[in-house]
Structure formats: C-alpha cells, structure tokens
Amino acid sequence: MISSSNLSITWLKPDIETEHWEFFNHPAKQEWYRSHAITWEQIVCSFELGSLIPYPRGASIGEIPVALSYHCYDDYQTFLARAKRGYRINYSRMENDLQSAGFLELKAPIILCSGGEGLLFSGYRRLCLGWNYGMVPYVWQVQLG
Numbered sequence: 001m002i003s004s005s006n007l008s009i010t011w012l013k014p015d016i017e018t019e020h021w022e023f024f025n026h027p028a029k030q031e032w033y034r035s036h037a038i039t040w041e042q043i044v045c046s047f048e049l050g051s052l053i054p055y056p057r058g059a060s061i062g063e064i065p066v067a068l069s070y071h072c073y074d075d076y077q078t079f080l081a082r083a084k085r086g087y088r089i090n091y092s093r094m095e096n097d098l099q100s101a102g103f104l105e106l107k108a109p110i111i112l113c114s115g116g117e118g119l120l121f122s123g124y125r126r127l128c129l130g131w132n133y134g135m136v137p138y139v140w141q142v143q144l145g
Contacts, residue, residue, distance in 0.1 A: 007098055009130055011138035014107035014122070016047045022122045029119060032067055036114040042144055043112065043121075050142040052108055057131045061141065066111055066118040069127070091125040098129065109137065114144040 022029065023040050032038075055061055059069060098104050109123020120127070123139070130137030 005133065006102055007133055007135075008103045009098070009135060009137070010103070010105045011052060011108040012105055013050075013052065014110055014140050016044055016110075019110065019122045028068060029121070032117075032119045036117070036144070038112070038114060038144055043142065046142050046144050050110075050140045052138045053141050054136045055109075055111070055127070055139045056136050061111065061118060061139070064113055064116060064118045066120055068124075069118075069120045091129065094125065094129050098133070108140045110140045110142065112142050112144055 020040075023033065023043065053061065055066075060066055094104065094106070106126050106129075107123070109127045110121040112119045112121045118141075121142075127137050127139070
C-alpha cells in the first residue's frame, strides 16, 4: 500500500528586493558571484525574466549543477536540523504551519544560473520543507548573462 498526504505548498514568485542580504553579505556565495562576474544590478534586471520550475531533490536542475543546494538528507541534518536555533526556528514555524493548516503559500527559492552552473541564491529552508515532505518544490530560476 502507498500512503499519501494532503499537505500542499503553493509556490509564489519571490521579491528580489527582500533578498538583498544574500548577495551582499552571505559569505559562502561570494566566490560564485566573483567567478561568474555577477552584479546585483544584473540580478535585479534579469529577475523578471525568471520562471517557476520544479526542482526535484538533487544536485542539479536538468543538466545544470546547483551549488549550495545541499540536497542530501545528511546535508539537511548538518546545515539545518543542527543549525543554531535562530536559523532553525523559521523552518520549525513553517513545518508547524504546514502540519496545522495542511497547506502553505511560500515564496519560491531562487536559483541563479550563469555559464552552465547554478547557485541556490535563497530559500534553503523552504526548499527543505518541500523535499522533506516528499514534495517537488518550485524555484524561481533566473538566467544571468
């Protein structure tokens, strides 16, 4: 027998202006920006041309490898489940809300693509929520350059 769930998430187009910190302050992402010569202005200008696409659990979307997606459950354990309480608490709230209401509307995680490579720009906790509940989350994929 197969068990199924009635839990669901509606993925919405995110607002790039709320993700400013990810570009200017996230230390793990700076090398990717430099190696692809990405500027904030490029991201903002290309953002509206992005699209919602499904992102099944994995290290890539189609043929595009996605850096910092931490798709394995062991990665989730390392980067989220055992993270400091402040980082983990938002995930716990989303999880409780999903279980309580049965559905959520969330802004989609953002993946930037350039030179045949991708970067999970924002939304790791939201991505994990979908993956951990057996869903295929949608991401806002932005092609740069």
